[in-house]
Amino acid sequence: MKKWFLILAAVVNLSLPSCDTSQAPVGLYDLLCEGQEDPLGIDRLQPELQWKIKDSRRGAAQTAFQLLVASSPALLSGDQGDLWDSGKVESSRSVHVPYQGAPLASGQQLFWKVRVWDQEGKPSAWSETASWEMGLLEPADWKGSWVSRGTDTPCRSAFMRKEVELGDQQIAKARLFVTGLGSYLFYINGNKVGNDLLTPGWTDFRKRVEYQVYDVTDMLKEGANALGAELGSMWWSGGLGWQGGSRYSEGPLQLMAQLEVTLEDGSMTRFVTDTTWKWHDSPVVYDHIYHGETYDYNLELPGWNEPGFDDAGWQTALPASYGGLLSAPRFPALREQMEITPIALTEPLPGEYVFDLGQNMVGWARLMAQVPKGDTLTLRYAELLHDDGTVAQENLRSAKVTDRIISNGESFVWEPRFTYHGFRYVQVSGLKEKPELTALVGKVIHTSEPFIGSFETSDKLVNAIYKNITWGQRGNFFTVPTDCPQRDERLGWMGDAQIFAPTANFNMQLNRFWSKWMTDIADGQDSSGFVCDVNPAIVVGGPSKPGWGDACVIIPWMTWRYFGDTRIIEDNYAVMKKWVDYMHKQSQELIYIWGEKGGWNGYGDWIAVEPTPSEPIGTAYFAYSAALLSRMAGILGNSTDSLHYAELSAQVAAAYQSRYWDQDSLKYPGGTQTSNLLPLAFGITPAGLRDQVVTNLVENIKAKEYHPTTGFLGTGYILPVLSETGNHDIAWRLINQTTYPSWGYMVEKGATSIWELWNSDSERPEGMNSRNHFALGCVGEWMWNTLAGVNLCDKEPGFKRVIIKPRPVGDLQWVKAQYDTNYGILAVNWKREGERLKLSLTIPPNTSAVIIPPTLKAGAVLKEKGKNAGAAEIEGITPGENGSFTALAGSYELILE
Numbered sequence: 001m002k003k004w005f006l007i008l009a010a011v012v013n014l015s016l017p018s019c020d021t022s023q024a025p026v027g028l029y030d031l032l033c034e035g036q037e038d039p040l041g042i043d044r045l046q047p048e049l050q051w052k053i054k055d056s057r058r059g060a061a062q063t064a065f066q067l068l069v070a071s072s073p074a075l076l077s078g079d080q081g082d083l084w085d086s087g088k089v090e091s092s093r094s095v096h097v098p099y100q101g102a103p104l105a106s107g108q109q110l111f112w113k114v115r116v117w118d119q120e121g122k123p124s125a126w127s128e129t130a131s132w133e134m135g136l137l138e139p140a141d142w143k144g145s146w147v148s149r150g151t152d153t154p155c156r157s158a159f160m161r162k163e164v165e166l167g168d169q170q171i172a173k174a175r176l177f178v179t180g181l182g183s184y185l186f187y188i189n190g191n192k193v194g195n196d197l198l199t200p201g202w203t204d205f206r207k208r209v210e211y212q213v214y215d216v217t218d219m220l221k222e223g224a225n226a227l228g229a230e231l232g233s234m235w236w237s238g239g240l241g242w243q244g245g246s247r248y249s250e251g252p253l254q255l256m257a258q259l260e261v262t263l264e265d266g267s268m269t270r271f272v273t274d275t276t277w278k279w280h281d282s283p284v285v286y287d288h289i290y291h292g293e294t295y296d297y298n299l300e301l302p303g304w305n306e307p308g309f310d311d312a313g314w315q316t317a318l319p320a321s322y323g324g325l326l327s328a329p330r331f332p333a334l335r336e337q338m339e340i341t342p343i344a345l346t347e348p349l350p351g352e353y354v355f356d357l358g359q360n361m362v363g364w365a366r367l368m369a370q371v372p373k374g375d376t377l378t379l380r381y382a383e384l385l386h387d388d389g390t391v392a393q394e395n396l397r398s399a400k401v402t403d404r405i406i407s408n409g410e411s412f413v414w415e416p417r418f419t420y421h422g423f424r425y426v427q428v429s430g431l432k433e434k435p436e437l438t439a440l441v442g443k444v445i446h447t448s449e450p451f452i453g454s455f456e457t458s459d460k461l462v463n464a465i466y467k468n469i470t471w472g473q474r475g476n477f478f479t480v481p482t483d484c485p486q487r488d489e490r491l492g493w494m495g496d497a498q499i500f501a502p503t504a505n506f507n508m509q510l511n512r513f514w515s516k517w518m519t520d521i522a523d524g525q526d527s528s529g530f531v532c533d534v535n536p537a538i539v540v541g542g543p544s545k546p547g548w549g550d551a552c553v554i555i556p557w558m559t560w561r562y563f564g565d566t567r568i569i570e571d572n573y574a575v576m577k578k579w580v581d582y583m584h585k586q587s588q589e590l591i592y593i594w595g596e597k598g599g600w601n602g603y604g605d606w607i608a609v610e611p612t613p614s615e616p617i618g619t620a621y622f623a624y625s626a627a628l629l630s631r632m633a634g635i636l637g638n639s640t641d642s643l644h645y646a647e648l649s650a651q652v653a654a655a656y657q658s659r660y661w662d663q664d665s666l667k668y669p670g671g672t673q674t675s676n677l678l679p680l681a682f683g684i685t686p687a688g689l690r691d692q693v694v695t696n697l698v699e700n701i702k703a704k705e706y707h708p709t710t711g712f713l714g715t716g717y718i719l720p721v722l723s724e725t726g727n728h729d730i731a732w733r734l735i736n737q738t739t740y741p742s743w744g745y746m747v748e749k750g751a752t753s754i755w756e757l758w759n760s761d762s763e764r765p766e767g768m769n770s771r772n773h774f775a776l777g778c779v780g781e782w783m784w785n786t787l788a789g790v791n792l793c794d795k796e797p798g799f800k801r802v803i804i805k806p807r808p809v810g811d812l813q814w815v816k817a818q819y820d821t822n823y824g825i826l827a828v829n830w831k832r833e834g835e836r837l838k839l840s841l842t843i844p845p846n847t848s849a850v851i852i853p854p855t856l857k858a859g860a861v862l863k864e865k866g867k868n869a870g871a872a873e874i875e876g877i878t879p880g881e882n883g884s885f886t887a888l889a890g891s892y893e894l895i896l897e
């Protein structure tokens with residue numbers, strides 16, 4: 001795949017003019033390496049670089065670039081790329097550009113800059129300098145050993161400490177490489193290192209744990225320095241799943257750290273974890289991912305992580321071991337993203353205070369209080385209230401979701417360290433008097449990848465649904481995409497993730513997030529080829545069910561479409577192929593049935609109001625996954641596989657059709673919405689029968705009085721299929737529906753995120769009924785595609801080209817959508833003015849758009865300041881086929897009239 005680069009580099013003239021007389025008015029910004037600004041701990045040997053272009057001219061584009069990568073900022077400022085000088089590369093590529101220079105070594109620091117040539121062939125000035133640093137690439141680079149508190153009370157939280165001496169030389173640079181099994185907080189001289197939370201996150205610990213790298217230069221000082229860590233269980237040893245029994249380890253908790261300090265004279269001193277470290281019980285007397293944390297202020301050891309602390313009574317750390325891989329940080333860390341102040345405080349029972357955050361959120365509470373020494377404060381978290389106003393925890397099943405604070409009599413500001421909760425209400429018991437409303441604050445925590453999409457319409461209900469979708473995503477894009485954040489699951493369920501991925505990608509920059517999760521999926525894959533239902537694989541064994549396992553194919557595909565990432569396909573090609581081949585091997589006459597025929601055939605169209613027979617879903621997804629694999633083989637240039645899987649997919653589709661289509665009734669089994677939607681969406685239904693199947697679908701919807709009755713799988717397709725098949729008005733009726741079942745029903749009933757069930761309000765108060773479950777929020781994709789009209793173009797993925805096709809409908813008056821692509825801001829704003837439509841567009845530099853205007857009235861013309869697009873009078877716009885237009889980069893104020 002990197003061949004393009006070598007060929008281009010070879011054909012262009014590598015000797016460049018030393019000075020350019022005229023420069024393009026172009027600014028370069030957002031220089032990223034592996035999707036991050038100046039990252040540390042990179043383990044890719046050809047890290048990918050990208051930059052954005054600031055250029056407001058119409059038609060702004062990059063026609064060539066030059067990258068310089070140097071071993072020092074000084075060399076780079078002299079325009080010398082001693083590690084790599086790409087020369088002038090004639091290419092418009094500005095994203096996922098692989099480093100092609102000298103081989104990279106552990107800990108190596110690299111500085112880089114870029115310049116580009118514009119559409120007129122003029123070069124820009126050089127960008128600012130950016131950098132990246134390599135991680136520890138070899139196991140032998142780790143010089144210390146894992147240490148633990150020993151095995152007596154295996155999973156109790158502990159402190160670990162060690163004092164180190166740095167002499168009196170100036171410190172030029174210091175890096176901390178650190179990880180833990182389970183979770184750790186690291187301190188230097190009493191200060192917490194970094195602002196990441198719950199590190200090292202969650203991976204398949206049987207195979208790997210990620211380490212983190214921090215620049216700690218400014219945290220160290222001459223002379224004595226104290227290194228300290230606090231350990232908790234989290235995903236490693238707490239116990240996962242509804243039976244609580246699944247854990248990677250019984251403990252003990254372990255720490256691995258390596259501090260590398262480069263002094264002014266260039267010498268390097270290294271401090272590592274070993275048996276010279278000491279440990280002591282921490283004040284966290286209990287911690288559990290589901291059940292919460294108990295913190296005893298009476299056990300605090302003031303100054304424990306500062307120099308000069310007397311640790312004579314502490315015990316010697318014991319050597320520990322870990323058989324998995326120490327893997328560089330790939331996952332976007334968890335960080336605090338916002339604080340929520342309660343909207344109400346009640347006292348439903350004497351001394352029981354209930355804070356209402358007004359929002360179903362994920363993270364934890366920070367509490368400020370003071371009670372007598374020895375008193376315990378209890379914080380119970382919940383999504384709901386009982387009728388009497390106390391918190392209702394029945395739907396959390398076995399998860400206790402309760403934090404406890406034991407007071408030492410002093411006032412405190414407390415938050416937990418090794419747990420997290422999904423909640424709206426917190427009931428605090430044990431206070432002596434009514435607290436202030438502001439005594440408690442909700443800390444919202446999620447993956448640190450930014451929200452890059454914003455979407456608003458003139459329709460209040462659509463906005464409310466969209467807002468709930470973003471909250472469903474916020475709390476469940478934790479270190480993996482979890483089904484829910486509150487009960488005894490919080491697992492990386494594959495079906496939920498794959499159906500929501502397109503919507504998720506419109507909301508957040510998830511390239512790194514998905515790449516890391518694909519590693520978890522790969523780690524859990526069985527040698528026979530099956531993948532597991534949840535990943536990191538734990539709790540539920542394989543083989544994964546139809547529509548769930550297929551996430552291993554759908555996620556790379558969606559990541560390529562939205563972010564233009566080909567490497568995720570390369571990295572996971574074998575995983576996808578093994579999964580499709582597995583289904584092929586298990587199938588009989590190309591019919592893939594999970595489980596026994598006539599028995600239980602998987603989760604089916606999970607939680608559907610009108611259940612769809614689940615047997616055919618296996619073969620439907622087999623055809624779909626094979627088709628996507630064929631496309632991806634083609635992207636990698638593997639034409640043999642591409643052909644093979646295209647043929648396989650077509651044959652599977654034919655087998656599906658002959659097995660499941662009833663020639664007499666002209667129906668698929670069950671005749672439900674989903675039974676029609678999957679074969680339509682996956683291209684299984686032959687062209688000649690599509691109209692019939694669409695009619696079946698629409699009839700079903702009418703019979704249900706314009707309500708969706710789909711489960712997780714069908715919900716992803718119901719509105720897209722309706723809109724694509726001439727039934728956009730019906731799709732609009734469904735999104736505007738406010739009676740059960742519908743998205744609007746959830747809003748009407750006060751939901752502040754997306755529910756697990758269409759009727760979460762009335763169904764099983766105890767048991768499986770989450771109020772924060774993103775899957776049914778997959779309708780967000782349709783909002784972007786049709787209401788805003790932002791569509792992907794698979795010929796030029798990752799928004800190199802966008803298809804803008806707004807579909808005004810019903811009484812929708814306007815839509816404002818903005819999306820921060822890898823090339824810059826894409827904005828689509830439209831507004832109806834009678835039969836006219838105002839369309840304001842911003843197409844990012846170095847990209848283009850296909851505009852497909854809606855038909856509001858016959859003969860309408862697209863104009864800008866009186867100039868006619870159809871007559872090619874508008875700068876940057878050329879008329880295309882079937883009433884479409886191609887627009888170059890730039891901002892446009894268009895009117896369709």
Ligand code: BGC
Nearest residue numbers: 483484489493495496603606
């Ligand atoms: C989870 C779902 C998941 C499902 C599998 C549930 O318990 O919460 O979201 O996909 O199991 O059917």
